[in-house]
Each structure stands twice: as C-alpha cells, then as structure tokens.
Amino acid sequence: xxxxxxxxTVETRTRASxxxxxxVIALLLLAFAAPFIVSRGVIQDLFFILTMxxxxxxxxxxxxxxxxxxVGQQAFVGFGAYTMFGAVILFGVDPVVAILIAGLFxxxxxxxxxxxxFRLYGPYFAIGTWVVAEVVRLLLAQWKALGGGTGTSLPRExxxxxxxxxxxxxxxxxxxxxxxxxxxxxxxxxxVIATVGFIYGLLRSKQGLGLAAVRDNExxxxxxxxxxxxxxxLVYLATAFITGIAGALIYVQKARISPDxxxxxxxxxxxxxxxxxxGGIGTIEGPILGVIIFFLLQNLLADFGSWYLLMxxxxxxxxxxxxxxxxxxxxxxxxxxxxxxxxRVLKGGPLNLTHKGGPHG
Amino acid sequence: xxxxELDGISKKFGALTVAEQISFAVGEGEALGIIGPxxxxxxxxxxxxxxxxxxxxGSIRFLGSDVTRTPPMARCLSGMGRTFQxxxxxxxxxxxxxxxxAGAFGSHRSERDVSDRCxxxxxxxxxxxxxxxxxxxxxxxxxxxxxxxxxxxxxPKLLLLDEIAGGLTEGECxxxxxxxxxxxxxxxxxxxxxxxxxxxxxxxxxxxxxxxxKVIGIGKPDEIMRSRDVREIYLGIEx
Numbered sequence: 159x160x161x162x163x164x165x166x167t168v169e170t171r172t173r174a175s176x177x178x179x180x181x182v183i184a185l186l187l188l189a190f191a192a193p194f195i196v197s198r199g200v201i202q203d204l205f206f207i208l209t210m211x212x213x214x215x216x217x218x219x220x221x222x223x224x225x226x227x228x229v230g231q232q233a234f235v236g237f238g239a240y241t242m243f244g245a246v247i248l249f250g251v252d253p254v255v256a257i258l259i260a261g262l263f264x265x266x267x268x269x270x271x272x273x274x275x276f277r278l279y280g281p282y283f284a285i286g287t288w289v290v291a292e293v294v295r296l297l298l299a300q301w302k303a304l305g306g307g308t309g310t311s312l313p314r315e316x317x318x319x320x321x322x323x324x325x326x327x328x329x330x331x332x333x334x335x336x337x338x339x340x341x342x343x344x345x346x347x348x349x350v351i352a353t354v355g356f357i358y359g360l361l362r363s364k365q366g367l368g369l370a371a372v373r374d375n376e377x378x379x380x381x382x383x384x385x386x387x388x389x390x391x392l393v394y395l396a397t398a399f400i401t402g403i404a405g406a407l408i409y410v411q412k413a414r415i416s417p418d419x420x421x422x423x424x425x426x427x428x429x430x431x432x433x434x435x436x437g438g439i440g441t442i443e444g445p446i447l448g449v450i451i452f453f454l455l456q457n458l459l460a461d462f463g464s465w466y467l468l469m470x471x472x473x474x475x476x477x478x479x480x481x482x483x484x485x486x487x488x489x490x491x492x493x494x495x496x497x498x499x500x501x502r503v504l505k506g507g508p509l510n511l512t513h514k515g516g517p518h519g
Numbered sequence: 520x521x522x523x524e525l526d527g528i529s530k531k532f533g534a535l536t537v538a539e540q541i542s543f544a545v546g547e548g549e550a551l552g553i554i555g556p557x558x559x560x561x562x563x564x565x566x567x568x569x570x571x572x573x574x575x576x577g578s579i580r581f582l583g584s585d586v587t588r589t590p591p592m593a594r595c596l597s598g599m600g601r602t603f604q605x606x607x608x609x610x611x612x613x614x615x616x617x618x619x620x621a622g623a624f625g626s627h628r629s630e631r632d633v634s635d636r637c638x639x640x641x642x643x644x645x646x647x648x649x650x651x652x653x654x655x656x657x658x659x660x661x662x663x664x665x666x667x668x669x670x671x672x673x674x675p676k677l678l679l680l681d682e683i684a685g686g687l688t689e690g691e692c693x694x695x696x697x698x699x700x701x702x703x704x705x706x707x708x709x710x711x712x713x714x715x716x717x718x719x720x721x722x723x724x725x726x727x728x729x730x731x732x733k734v735i736g737i738g739k740p741d742e743i744m745r746s747r748d749v750r751e752i753y754l755g756i757e758x
Contacts, residue, residue, distance in 0.1 A: 166634065166635060166638040168615075168630075168631075168634045364623050364624075364629060364630050367612075367616065367619060367620050367623065367630065368620060368623075368624055370609065370611065370612055370616075370620075371609045371612065371617075371620040371624075373611075374608075374609035374610050374611050374612060375607045375608070375609055375610070377571070377603075377607060378603065378607040378608070378609065378669075379609070379620070380590075380591050380592045380595075381569065381571075381591055381592075381595055381601055381603075382595060382620060382621035382624055382625045382669060382670075382672075382673050383592055383595040383596045383621070383624040383625040383626075383627075383673060384592065384620065384624045385592055386592075440611075501613065501616070501651075502613070502615060502616050502619055502630070502634075503613075503615075503651050504613075504615040504634075504638055504641075504650045504651055
C-alpha cells in the first residue's frame with residue numbers, strides 16, 4: 159500500500175523563535191536586576207503587570223485551549239488569598255510558605271467545583287463558575303477570625319520577617335518595605351516564568367496536541383482516542399493551582415484583604431478576559447502583549463473615572479469584531495513571526511513542503 | 520472469528536424506533552456496504568457501533584470482547600476507526616497535525632513514533648501537498664480525504680466510512696474509491712454507508728439494506744440489488 163519514500167522530519171522551531179529565546183534570556187536577566195535599577199513605584203507596577211500576566215495566561219489556557227470559558231476564576235484568586243491570610247494570621251506560617259499552601263487549597267476547592275460545573279456546557283458553565291465564586295465569597299465573608307465582611311490586614315511583623323527579607327536587608331542594605339516589594343516582585347517573576355514554561359511545555363507535548371484537538375472539535379477528538387474529559391479536568395486543576403498561588407502572592411503584596419476585593423469579578427476575571435481578548439486568545443504571546451496594552455490604557459485613562467471602563471469595553475468589542483484573533487494574531491498573520499511556536503511542521507519527503515501554516519488559535 | 524458482531528441491537532428515540540433487532544457480523548478483512556433511504560437509520564447504526572449512541576438492548580462484540588457499554592474513545596483505542604458524514608477536521612491544526620493527534624492518541628504511542636506513518640498516510644491519500652496547511656482551509660474533497668486519512672492514522676482493524684463519496688464529482692469519487700480499495704486490500708475490514716451505489720458496489724463483498732431501522736436484506740451486492748424489497752423501498756421501483 160505504501161511506496162518507499164525519502165524520510166520526513168518534523169520541526170517546531172522557527173528562526174524567530176531561536177532569536178527570541180536569546181532576547182528573552184537577556185530580558186529576564188534585566189528583569190531580575192530591576193529592583194536595583196528602578197524605583198519602588200516601578201517595581202510595584204511591574205508586580206501588577208506580572209501577576210495579571212499569570213492570571214491571563216491561565217485564563218487563556220482554560221478558554222483558548224481547553225474551551226472552558228470561566229468567569230469565576232476570582233474564586234481561586236480570593237480563596238488562595240484567604241488561605242494565605244488564614245495560614246499567616248491563625249497559624250503563624252511564613253507568607254512565602256503560605257503562598258504554596260494557597261495553591262494546594264485552591265486545587266482542593268477546584269475538585270468539588272469541577273464536579274458541579276463540568277456538568278454544564280458553554281454559557282451555562284460560565285455562569286456556573288461565577289455562582290461558585292459568589293458562594294465562596296459569601297462563605298468567607300462569614301469568617302469572623304479573618305475580619306468577616308469588612309476584611310483584615312496582614313500583621314506587619316509577618317511581612318517584615320518573611321523568608322528572604324532579612325537576608326536582602328543584610329545583603330543589599332534595603333529597607334524592610336523595599337525588600338518586601340522586591341521579594342514579591344521576584345516571586346511574581348518566577349511565577350510568570352514557571353507558568354509560561356509550563357503552558358509552552360504542555361502545548362509542545364502530545365497532551366497539548368490532544369488539547370488543541372479537543373478545542374477544535376471535541377466529538378472528533380474522542381473518536382480518535384483523546385480523553386477529552388480527563389484533559390479538561392487536568393487543565394482546570396492546574397489553572398486553579400496557579401491562580402490560587404497568584405491570588406495569594408497578590409495579597410501578600412497588598413497586605414490587606416476584604417471579600418469584595420479578593421473575589422472581584424471585574425479585577426480578576428473581566429480585566430483578565432480583556433487582556434487575553436485584545437492580545438490574542440489561543441496564543442502565549444497574546445496575553446503578554448495584552449497585559450502591556452492593558453497597563454498602558456489603565457494609566458492613560460485613569461483620570462476619566464467610569465469612562466475608563468466604557469473605553470475598555472468598546473476597545474474589546476472593536477477588537478473582537480475586526481481582529482478576532484487579537485492584536486498578536488493580526489501581527490503574526492502579517493509577519494509569520496511566532497515567539498512560542500507549537501506547529502509541528504512536516505519537512506522533507508518526496509515533495510518540497512513549503513506551505514506556511516499560521517499559528518494555532 | 521468475526522471482527523464485529525451485532526446481536527439484537529435496538530434503539531428508540533421516544534416513540535421513534537431507529538434500530539430494531541439488528542443482528543449481523545463482519546468478518547476479518549471483509550468489506551460490508553450499508554444502503555437504505557434517508558432516515559433508514561444508517562448513521563444511527565454507525566453511532567451505535569462506535570458508541571456515540573448507547574443501545575437500548577442487544578449486544579455488540581468487537582474483536583471477541585463485549586463493547587456494548589464502552590465509550591467511543593475506548594472503542595477507537597481497541598481498533599475502530601471512523602469518518603464522519605459531515606467532515607469534522609480539527610480546523611486550526613494543520614492536516615499533518617490532524618493525523619498526528621489521531622496517530623499518537625489512537626495507537627497509544629509518541630508523536631515521534633507515529634510521524635513517519637502519518638506522512639505515509641498523507642502520501643497514500645493524496646494529501647501530502649497540503650500537509651502543513653490548516654485543515655480549515657481544505658476543499659470538500661480534501662476534507663473527505665482528511666477524514667479517511669485521520670481514521671487510518673489510528674491504525675484501525677475496522678474502518679467505518681459514513682457517506683464519504685457523497686457530494687464529490689465523478690472524477691473525485693473514482694480516485695477516492697481507488698484509495699479505499701487499496702486500504703481494504705491491505706487487510707482492514709470496512710463498513711461503508713453510501714448512496715453512490717456504483718462506488719460502493721465496486722469495493723464491498725456484501726451489502727446490508729436498512730429500512731426504518733430494520734435489516735431488510737444482507738448478502739451479495741447483486742442479489743440485494745435484485746431483491747424485491749430493496750427495489751421497492753430503496754430504489755422506488757414498483758415491482
């Protein structure tokens with residue numbers, strides 16, 4: 159049935175990706191050195207950008223790859239943050255350790271949540287996740303030890319005595335508050351690298367290919383042997399873990415929590431969706447571009463009050479209509495540049511295969 | 520030993536009976552054609568075999584083991600490949616990646632292990648030129664070929680084809696039939712639903728005629744085509 163053919167090879171790397179890998183390493187070195195170079199205000203802005211990027215990458219993995227459109231990720235941000243507060247205030251755990259505990263607790267919350275919400279599809283799933291987030295918010299607002307509905311603050315000693323803060327004071331001669339900001343910033347940077355690394359590794363793997371198939375056509379994916387349900391569940395749990403860690407980290411830096419802020423659908427889901435949609439859903443580059451644009455817009459429009467939200471909404475709608483694959487999609491289609499290529503390109507063989515495929519998503 | 524055995528399979532959607540006491544067997548390497556007017560329950564029968572629809576009663580045996588209650592994914596893994604009547608490609612993946620998914624997941628192996636085989640299937644099914652094109656950009660014939668190629672990538676022992684020649688031009692149909700004949704010749708058992716009878720009859724050894732969910736005849740193609748019931752019901756000829 160088959161004739162002898164010259165052997166084929168499969169490639170994923172592109173020239174742009176090799177170059178960009180070097181650029182990324184240089185950029186990362188610069189980012190790690192930032193606390194010694196720029197002011198504390200800039201570090202706090204960068205911290206905000208990095209943590210929003212983590213949330214955006216996670217939402218992108220959920221919605222853009224697993225097809226799970228959740229509007230309830232604030233459940234894990236808030237639950238992670240409250241877990242961290244609880245561990246620090248009630249059990250005297252170090253905040254840095256409490257961040258990891260928060261991730262594990264978020265997974266523990268995600269298991270029963272998945273049990274209920276995975277019975278729902280599409281828009282019903284979205285609403286279901288929101289309902290879950292509200293339920294968790296209302297429950298935690300009853301917890302008097304953590305300030306109930308009005309919230310509470312982290313004890314000053316806890317953040318001053320955090321792992322690493324003393325060492326940084328001694329080594330770099332930083333003030334405690336400075337060292338705290340630098341530490342949370344570095345943790346956020348590590349979290350971004352770990353998240354992007356995890357997602358890119360996943361997408362390059364066999365499981366990632368299966369996930370892309372599930373996204374495109376779940377029925378057909380099942381017919382070729384892909385366990386769609388298992389894959390979605392794993393993605394859901396993994397994003398709950400990272401989102402919980404991000405939530406806890408954000409609130410170590412804020413040092414003040416209230417249920418309304420920690421479970422805010424605007425802050426932790428609407429903005430995140432905006433970032434992913436304008437940047438480009440279904441790509442790793444999209445949320446990176448999106449978070450930068452979001453930060454610039456936020457600063458540009460900060461003086462316009464509620465007009466700010468209206469402008470964000472209008473921009474979001476415009477991009478959905480005219481560039482459904484986001485600004486990165488637009489750029490990538492024109493230039494063919496991909497920083498995180500996942501295409502398996504078939505080369506060699508009897509024919510010269512030169513057709514250029516666009517990026518996933 | 521037959522590769523597939525249906526025994527008394529029945530299915531109702533409310534008051535509508537879509538499969539009634541269907542029993543037949545397909546031998547190893549055999550090609551069976553399924554004909555019947557629209558609404559006869561052909562695609563339902565496929566979905567019962569692949570597990571997309573659960574039977575109300577009766578049993579299905581595949582390769583000697585009972586699969587009546589096995590989900591579609593598991594049936595694929597045990598060697599059942601299918602094409603969909605309306606092609607369902609993974610549109611944002613390339614043609615080659617469509618096959619890679621099927622190959623890697625359908626046969627429990629790594630991407631690296633199946634990539635050569637996937638490339639060969641693309642050559643055999645005439646899709647190699649389109650290997651790196653997004654599946655969403657394919658024409659109808661190419662989409663039908665992709666359905667076939669993707670099913671083959673799962674390394675099936677039994678291949679279920681659902682109206683794969685429908686909507687194609689005469690020339691396209693001829694080349695697709697040649698491809699299917701090659702696949703059959705390589706020892707893969709085929710069950711093929713088709714309205715394009717001359718295409719079907721040039722490949723299959725036996726025909727099964729369905730009407731309102733019932734088997735009204737099974738046997739050699741020319742016998743079935745000559746039978747009174749089939750002519751009356753299917754071909755609409757007064758006898």
